[in-house]
Amino acid sequence: MLGHLLLSLSLPLFIGLVFSLAFEALLSPRPAPLWQRPMAANVIHLGSWLLLFGLFTLLLQRPWFAVV
Secondary structure (H helix, E strand, O other): OHHHHHHHHHHHHHHHHHHHHHHHHHOOOOOOOHHHOOHHHHHHHHHHHHHHHHHHHHHHOOHHHHHO
8 A cells, every 4th residue: 555655646746847847948048957057956946846746735635636
């Protein structure tokens, strides 16, 4: 049961993070590529995404809705 829970949370979390990074490619002016940014900027991006994902999952109780 724990494995199913981790899979049902980790897949939307990972896909949402990939979409978040892909969305940055549409911004103008474009930010620096992921590998050229300081580590602190990447940690802030990941942390804010995790915070928002957790908040929306808590409110909506559907991980796939939290991605949108």
